[in-house]
Amino acid sequence: MEYNTNRFKLVIPEYGRNIHKMIAYAIQIKNRKKRNRCAWSIIKLMTDSNPRLNNPYFQHKLWNQLFIMSKYQLDVDPPFPKPHPEKIKIFYYKKVEYPEYLTDFRYYGKIIRNMIHVAIHCKNRQKKEGLFYAIANTMKKNYLRWNKNLVEDDIIFKDLKVLSKGKICLMNNTDPLLQCSYLLNPKRKKNYMRKKKIG
Numbered sequence: 001m002e003y004n005t006n007r008f009k010l011v012i013p014e015y016g017r018n019i020h021k022m023i024a025y026a027i028q029i030k031n032r033k034k035r036n037r038c039a040w041s042i043i044k045l046m047t048d049s050n051p052r053l054n055n056p057y058f059q060h061k062l063w064n065q066l067f068i069m070s071k072y073q074l075d076v077d078p079p080f081p082k083p084h085p086e087k088i089k090i091f092y093y094k095k096v097e098y099p100e101y102l103t104d105f106r107y108y109g110k111i112i113r114n115m116i117h118v119a120i121h122c123k124n125r126q127k128k129e130g131l132f133y134a135i136a137n138t139m140k141k142n143y144l145r146w147n148k149n150l151v152e153d154d155i156i157f158k159d160l161k162v163l164s165k166g167k168i169c170l171m172n173n174t175d176p177l178l179q180c181s182y183l184l185n186p187k188r189k190k191n192y193m194r195k196k197k198i199g
Contacts, residue, residue, distance in 0.1 A: 039076040107146035
């Protein structure tokens, strides 16, 4: 089986591999009249893919793109002046570079990392501790959303320690995190918080 990664690279990927193959075939046609007819057929296919391209401005653009895809090897008689390779610029899509996060903790998300950074640099000691627990509870909630399994607090505390590079350690603290049932069911969580305020 042949994969696209092993095939020739597409000059303008939007038109697909078949259009590129047709252009490669047209280049090899020795008879000029047949080659011209083939070029017009390719332009028609390119136009049919998007009806709004059927006007003089876009037709000129399509012919330019036809020559670009042929790498200026297609010798035909277009209805517009032939483009010069130096004047036509091709804009290639840049490869999207994703941040190098720890692959084991993707389910916690980028916001958790930002929260950890803010919490570590917080100067108020009491506020800092509250932030640590807020982060741990959010991590637990995210974990449950992704994994659909119940999770022990110790696992969250270990992951938090790793993500904070050892700067946040809640392992020895006795305060438990919110229960899984409250995190999974927001309505129960609201009722729990309401009872806590009344009590």
